[in-house]
Amino acid sequence: IVxxxxxxxxxxxxxERATLPCRASQSVSSSYxxxxxxxxxxxxxxxxxxASSRATGIPDRFSxxxxxxxxxxxxxxxxxxxxxVYYCQQYDSSPPLYTFGxxxxxxxx
Amino acid sequence: QVQLVQSGAxxxxxxxxxxVSCKASGYTxxxxxxxxxxxxxxxxxxxxxxxxxxxxxxxYAQKLQGRVTMTTDTSTSTAYMELRSLRSDDTAVYxxxxxxxxxxxxxxxxxxxxx
Numbered sequence: 233i234v235x236x237x238x239x240x241x242x243x244x245x246x247x248e249r250a251t252l253p254c255r256a257s258q259s260v261s262s263s264y265x266x267x268x269x270x271x272x273x274x275x276x277x278x279x280x281x282x283a284s285s286r287a288t289g290i291p292d293r294f295s296x297x298x299x300x301x302x303x304x305x306x307x308x309x310x311x312x313x314x315x316x317v318y319y320c321q322q323y324d325s326s327p328p329l330y331t332f333g334x335x336x337x338x339x340x341x
Numbered sequence: 342q343v344q345l346v347q348s349g350a351x352x353x354x355x356x357x358x359x360x361v362s363c364k365a366s367g368y369t370x371x372x373x374x375x376x377x378x379x380x381x382x383x384x385x386x387x388x389x390x391x392x393x394x395x396x397x398x399x400x401y402a403q404k405l406q407g408r409v410t411m412t413t414d415t416s417t418s419t420a421y422m423e424l425r426s427l428r429s430d431d432t433a434v435y436x437x438x439x440x441x442x443x444x445x446x447x448x449x450x451x452x453x454x455x456x
Contacts, residue, residue: 266442268386275449276378276386281442288444319386323441328391328400330376335385 233258233322235333243341250307252336254320259300266321267296267305269314270335276319280305307338315340343367345437345447352453353427360423361450363437370418371395373440377411377422379433380449389435392420427454 234257244250254265263283268276278287280296283303293308307314320333348362363375377389390401392411399411410423420437434449 264441268443270386275436275446276438276443277446278442278444281444321386321442325374325391325441328374330388330391332378332386332388 233260233329233331235320235322235331237318237320237333237336239336240334241337241339243339244310245341246310246312248310250305250310250314250338252305252307252318252320252338254298254303254305254333256301256303256322260303260322261324263299264322264324265296265298265303266323268319268321269316270319271316279318310338314338343439343445345439345445347435347437347447347450350451350453352455355428355454355456357427357454358423358425359427359452360421361435361437361452363420363422363447365418365420365439368439370413371415375411375413375420376438376443378436378438378443380436381430381433384433387433389422394420424452427452429454 236255265283267280270276279290284296295306297304317335317337319335322331344366346364351359353359371394374393376391379387392399394413408425412421432454434451436449437447439445
């Protein structure tokens with residue numbers, strides 16, 4: 233499965249809404265789709281799993297949606313700390329199959 | 342609290358091997374699989390492989406088959422990733438992460454391959 237994240241860069245202002253798409257080349261089973269945030273010099277941080285479930289401690293301005301081949305991460309109002317790179321990932325343990333998208337960078341406009 | 346602590350940075354020559362460790366604490370090690378992910382400088386995340394901490398079953402990315410081996414030591418709650426026949430394009434930060442959707446990550450280990 234190939235995950236495509238486009239655009240590669242989103243230029244937005246604090247307070248704006250960010251919509252990050254992730255498209256799969258084949259249907260993702262049981263919505264085994266996760267989103268991660270990564271800041272420079274840091275390990276990725278889990279934001280969402282199961283397409284729409286927020287990980288522990290993630291603010292509710294982050295939300296995930298979608299099924300099948302089309303998924304979206306939405307940040308309702310961008311805070312300064314949200315400017316980072318975001319990756320989607322398909323995961324399935326039976327059999328183990330994991331793929332990352334190439335990432336979308338959300339930068340300050 | 343859950344922690345994954347990785348071994349320190351390595352510098353290797355082309356053709357050599359590297360073995361990175363990932364010590365888990367704060368949970369029952371055999372409950373969740375460990376995945377290894379790497380990130381070349383300025384690039385995205387690349388899934389390397391997966392190991393079941395329950396029975397040692399492994400699955401490797403096709404491009405690394407034959408060069409990578411993942412193991413675990415349940416007595417010390419430690420996972421290992423060995424990469425052989427290193428090339429310059431193996432230069433990357435290597436991460437371990439817990440479970441199918443990676444809720445906890447190690448801090449990363451920089452492996453530099455240079456002559």
